[in-house]
Amino acid sequence: MPPFLRRFFSDKLGPLLTAPSWAMLMAISIYPLIYCVYLSFNDWNLLKAYIPPVFAGVENYLHLVQDPLFLNTVQVSLTFSGLAVSIEIGLGIAVGVLFSSEHVKFGKVLRTVLLLPMVVTPVIIGLTWKTLLNQKWGIVNYFLSQVGIEGVEWYTSPFLALPTMVLIDVWQWTPFVALVVFATLLSMPREPFEAAAIDGASRLRIFRHITLPMLRGSIALAVLIRLIDTLREFDKIYVLTRGGPGRATDVMSIFAYRTAFYHGYVSYAAATSIVLFIIVIALCTVLLGRLTPKQ
Amino acid sequence: MKNLSETEKMSRRRFTKYVGGAIAVAAVAAAGYGAYEMTKPQPTATVTPTQIVTTTQPATTVAPPPAAVSLRGMTTSDPNFYLWDKDTPITPGGLLNEYAKKTGTTVALERLDWGTLYEKSRLELQSQSPTYDYMCYDAYVRGSYLPNNWFMSWEELESKTGLPMDFAGMTQKIVRDCGTYEGKIMGVPSGSFFSPYFIYRRSLFEDPKLKDEFEKKFRHPLSPPNSWQEVTELSEFFTREISGKQWYGISLLMAPDSSSDEFYFRWLNMGGGKGGRHASMYITDENYEPLINNDIGVEALKNIVEIFQNKWCAPGGTEVAWVDITSNYFAGDVAMGYMWSCAWPGVDDPAVSKAAGDNGFHTLPLAPDGVNCHSSLMMAINRFGRHPEETYKFLQWLLSPEQDKRMALIGNNPIRTSTFQDPEVQANPMNANLWKMAQLPSVPQPDLPEFGEMNYEFSLEIQNAALGKKKVEQALDDTEAKWREILKKAGRL
Numbered sequence: 101m102p103p104f105l106r107r108f109f110s111d112k113l114g115p116l117l118t119a120p121s122w123a124m125l126m127a128i129s130i131y132p133l134i135y136c137v138y139l140s141f142n143d144w145n146l147l148k149a150y151i152p153p154v155f156a157g158v159e160n161y162l163h164l165v166q167d168p169l170f171l172n173t174v175q176v177s178l179t180f181s182g183l184a185v186s187i188e189i190g191l192g193i194a195v196g197v198l199f200s201s202e203h204v205k206f207g208k209v210l211r212t213v214l215l216l217p218m219v220v221t222p223v224i225i226g227l228t229w230k231t232l233l234n235q236k237w238g239i240v241n242y243f244l245s246q247v248g249i250e251g252v253e254w255y256t257s258p259f260l261a262l263p264t265m266v267l268i269d270v271w272q273w274t275p276f277v278a279l280v281v282f283a284t285l286l287s288m289p290r291e292p293f294e295a296a297a298i299d300g301a302s303r304l305r306i307f308r309h310i311t312l313p314m315l316r317g318s319i320a321l322a323v324l325i326r327l328i329d330t331l332r333e334f335d336k337i338y339v340l341t342r343g344g345p346g347r348a349t350d351v352m353s354i355f356a357y358r359t360a361f362y363h364g365y366v367s368y369a370a371a372t373s374i375v376l377f378i379i380v381i382a383l384c385t386v387l388l389g390r391l392t393p394k395q
Numbered sequence: 396m397k398n399l400s401e402t403e404k405m406s407r408r409r410f411t412k413y414v415g416g417a418i419a420v421a422a423v424a425a426a427g428y429g430a431y432e433m434t435k436p437q438p439t440a441t442v443t444p445t446q447i448v449t450t451t452q453p454a455t456t457v458a459p460p461p462a463a464v465s466l467r468g469m470t471t472s473d474p475n476f477y478l479w480d481k482d483t484p485i486t487p488g489g490l491l492n493e494y495a496k497k498t499g500t501t502v503a504l505e506r507l508d509w510g511t512l513y514e515k516s517r518l519e520l521q522s523q524s525p526t527y528d529y530m531c532y533d534a535y536v537r538g539s540y541l542p543n544n545w546f547m548s549w550e551e552l553e554s555k556t557g558l559p560m561d562f563a564g565m566t567q568k569i570v571r572d573c574g575t576y577e578g579k580i581m582g583v584p585s586g587s588f589f590s591p592y593f594i595y596r597r598s599l600f601e602d603p604k605l606k607d608e609f610e611k612k613f614r615h616p617l618s619p620p621n622s623w624q625e626v627t628e629l630s631e632f633f634t635r636e637i638s639g640k641q642w643y644g645i646s647l648l649m650a651p652d653s654s655s656d657e658f659y660f661r662w663l664n665m666g667g668g669k670g671g672r673h674a675s676m677y678i679t680d681e682n683y684e685p686l687i688n689n690d691i692g693v694e695a696l697k698n699i700v701e702i703f704q705n706k707w708c709a710p711g712g713t714e715v716a717w718v719d720i721t722s723n724y725f726a727g728d729v730a731m732g733y734m735w736s737c738a739w740p741g742v743d744d745p746a747v748s749k750a751a752g753d754n755g756f757h758t759l760p761l762a763p764d765g766v767n768c769h770s771s772l773m774m775a776i777n778r779f780g781r782h783p784e785e786t787y788k789f790l791q792w793l794l795s796p797e798q799d800k801r802m803a804l805i806g807n808n809p810i811r812t813s814t815f816q817d818p819e820v821q822a823n824p825m826n827a828n829l830w831k832m833a834q835l836p837s838v839p840q841p842d843l844p845e846f847g848e849m850n851y852e853f854s855l856e857i858q859n860a861a862l863g864k865k866k867v868e869q870a871l872d873d874t875e876a877k878w879r880e881i882l883k884k885a886g887r888l
Binding site for chain 2: 147148234235257
């Protein structure tokens with residue numbers, strides 16, 4: 101190959117070939133992010149779109165940290181995430197370990213069934229659960245009424261609404277954690293387990309001292325993905341309660357959405373999204389540092 | 396990791412430098428362009444008719460439309476819009492089909508739930524999209540739609556096409572209050588809506604055993620309500636088992652964005668908005684000072700809370716929205732209902748309503764100084780649409796006196812005085828009562844762009860009171876404080 105061609109291939113071809121990807125990334129990811137940051141420093145109301153944006157400096161951010169409604173959404177989001185992720189991880193590990201056992205019959209069928217909630221569109225999940233849990237004619241309340249429990253207000257009571265959202269999320273996403281755990285368990289070397297068994301270690305000790313440490317990386321991944329997902333939870337809550345009753349399920353994405361598209365405060369909603377973004381990044385960084393196995 | 400040669404390191408650095416530079420330049424350019432687009436002057440809402448066409452609508456409005464035109468529109472999913480293509484003996488094949496056969500113009504209609512329509516129409520109009528030729532907007536949101544200059548003036552299209560719309564024959568207060576902006580008609584009603592408009596199960600109210608029982612308990616005869624106190628009594632009385640079936644007295648609107656309507660209806664009827672600004676539904680005075688936090692406000696809210704806390708209403712709690720109270724009544728186990736009148740078309744249709752054939756209609760008398768509400772889902776023509784004139788022709792036909800009467804006979808709330816007064820239309824007790832309501836003093840929903848936010852905050856406070864988290868007085872105090880904050884932010888206070 102002539103030197104100029106070699107030089108071209110080594111210097112220019114790489115950037116040239118990756119340029120479309122960069123352009124795409126710019127258009128659908130970087131530009132909206134930059135625009136969102138730009139909007140967050142302005143004052144612009146969608147309901148009065150005929151008035152151009154006015155530069156507002158950090159006013160939106162200052163207002164945000166003093167806004168009790170926003171602080172409530174942070175609290176609701178963190179509660180929802182904390183509860184949902186903890187339960188999903190606990191249950192997911194249990195189910196994953198159970199599936200890896202040789203004693204489970206119809207394992208393949210069960211694993212397939214387990215996948216179903218994950219492949220259903222979140223809006224459909226929301227609508228389905230809304231029907232199942234309907235206070236008046238939902239099938240769940242029907243069965244409960246057969247044992248003397250009447251009219252449970254699953255998503256219309258301010259006390260039960262958030263736990264109900266957690267329950268639905270757990271139902272949908274525990275299988276994901278279980279599959280991650282199951283796949284990791286399948287790929288583990290058998291030797292440490294056999295050695296421990298020969299040394300007379302109980303199943304519980306083997307699980308605690310060998311299985312769990314070896315699962316650490318996978319669990320970290322599962323926690324990270326679920327944390328990001330739950331912090332930006334929108335669809336199911338939107339369909340079921342739209343943040344209500346009162347503000348019982350008013351998570352950050354619902355708050356930002358309502359602020360922008362119902363009340364028109366696009367700039368304020370942009371600031372909310374940026375803060376949400378920062379919270380997610382910060383939490384993920386801390387968690388990654390704590391959960392990933394040390395080299 | 397493999398050790399890189401100096402040349403490879405150079406090449407990598409150069410790659411990073413180029414790509415990084417390109418990103419930075421593109422980001423700055425994109426942000427700059429965005430900023431320029433945002434800050435460049437917009438066309439004002441007060442342009443002259445000729446300016447409207449030439450500045451924002453390209454040549455498509457001037458050029459003759461193609462032979463076969465397809466129009467597309469979006470409306471809410473309220474029952475009245477299902478009448479447009481309903482196959483009935485009066486409208487065989489449906490009116491949309493009839494128009495297509497008559498003119499060759501096909502008309503598509505997307506019916507969306509209220510929230511979706513609000514979001515979608517706003518984004519379509521904001522982006523000046525030509526996808527929809529016509530759409531309806533709720534009078535509730537006109538304050539944030541009409542000033543944006545998104546719709547064609549109806550008078551302008553009338554003069555262009557030469558086809559008279561007869562605006563004077565329409566329910567005047569609705570055209571004036573809900574469709575006119577700066578002297579120009581931007582929206583015309585799809586129906587004349589008045590609320591609260593009562594509907595009740597006749598067989599229950601005429602049952603001799605129930606009548607006796609009611610009279611013994613409440614010391615006055617069982618009849619449709621004549622005051623909000625009587626609404627509470629009836630709600631209590633009918634929430635019970637009757638002939639082995641569980642009945643509910645009423646269905647209460649308690650979802651966010653809706654529960655405030657429960658309040659406004661009571662408060663206005665009871666005379667709570669004395670001295671209020673007409674176009675603000677009396678919720679503020681002329682200086683935008685909130686007016687709802689008064690004795691009548693407390694009474695109205697207590698009335699809602701009493702029914703809710705005693706469970707004298709259909710279950711569903713704080714998630715019961717407009718669509719739910721209609722479907723609850725149609726489900727056949729609610730004794731009495733009220734809503735914007737657009738909800739009742741279809742109530743006597745056995746295909747959709749278990750209450751069909753057993754309905755009475757009733758108008759609640761107003762207290763001295765009390766008023767009612769009027770509203771409509773207003774039809775508007777998209778300024779950025781492809782066929783404004785063809786759209787006008789279609790709507791001019793659909794909303795003509797002749798079609799208005801046909802639609803009224805199949806259940807629509809008429810939009811024209813002549814239709815209301817037609818003996819054939821009046822024979823339907825629903826229309827007869829609606830006409831009575833049209834005569835009552837009434838006010839439109841507020842024209843403030845901030846009304847949506849005010850309403851949302853208020854509805855959450857109503858929920859707080861209903862769920863026992865706050866006292867009624869506290870909920871109203873907090874609402875007033877929040878409203879002040881919103882109005883202050885908007886520069887009105």
